[in-house]
Amino acid sequence: MLVDGMCYQSYNWNKYRPLGALQHVVDMLEEYHCDEIAIIRPARNNDSFSAFKHDVEVLKHINTMTPISFGGGVRDSKALHFLKDLPVERLIFSSAFIKQKIDLISEATQIFGRQAIQCLLPCAMKSKELQIFCCDNASYVPVKQLDQKIIDEYANEVVIYDLLNEGEVDSFDFSLLDQFSFSRQKIVVSGGIGSNSIGEANRQQLASVLVDNKVLHSEYSIKGYKHAAKL
């Protein structure tokens, strides 16, 4: 997570553990041969363009040879154009997909290519119903309100983010996937990922996993996780 130009590990979507400067964190992950780094701004309804601009400036100056995906706060065309010439391969949209801002996503596709578009769906089971957190409004919407066809059409990959298990180990709730009609090859899972959940993701032939914890406090985690995925 990138907040005010600094990195944090987030737990259960509401607690932050400081990790330091972005370049420092990226350097460590590169050292551990991380395949890709996802940098997410937890932009809520009180996010401003100046805060977005500040974080993007920090991102603009990182020097890395590891692929980067970035998202959080890209809410209009102005913000989108500000992302040109970043050392970023992929863009992550969440609220834009939930609120069906097709013009914005279409424009992003034209500028960055369809291969660059990821959709992030922060999910939580609430009252036995799957709810998706819409960051833009800072509120939950039922999964049935989600237009999965549009997401399937425009998003190259869909990140299913288990909010209730974020920061935990081996607790990702795979039953969440039953609520979605996307091809398994398009799905990336995150939130509570550990060796066992990587094994399960591998069995289900998912696209990949996003490891949200342990990365920075255990040098050998990445190697162990790759072994679990038989990479």
Added chain:
Amino acid sequence: MSVDIIDIGSGNICSIKNWLERVNIQVHIINHPKEASSNFLILPGVGSAGPYMQRMKQSGFDEVVLEHVANGHRLLGICLGFQIMSDYLEEDGGVEGLGILSGKVEKLPSNVSHNSWEKFVFNRSELGEQTFQSKRKLTRKRIIDGRVFYNHEYGFISQESKRFNKSICERYSQYSSMVVKGAVIGVQFHPEKSQKTGLELISMIL
């Protein structure tokens, strides 16, 4: 030595600049055709083929690239920059390429894009008659055994029968990972984001 990178406002320029600077190469980012001066030109590419070619033509960089190749200078195309060297691209309803490399660009099967790392084993002797035209042949690494990063939805199908052509992997065997034709090199993967292997490759090429 210095390298020119064409900037038509199509992303990832700074990643390529960082990549080259790590092997101590001076970089010039050129925004105007008249600024091109190096014998080594890089054509980066991120985005959609239609708008990309449109910007190439509007800026006059298409002529610069063709003239550069006609003069026998070295050209490296990366990802979409490689694909637009073809004769024809299927994307955006069909786009005419620069025709530098004989071949066409088609959508990958199954409507799923290829976002992944793949093994990349390459021995310079495989190039045969083709070379990277590097002046420093003896001191350069001969074998690369690593992995490279791909992020694409369309693939290059080479029709260059006598040129060096390396395929992506078993699953995408009909699509090119790297094509070398004289002074022209095209790579589908992102060497600037391929960590150690990317650095080894640029050291071998330069």
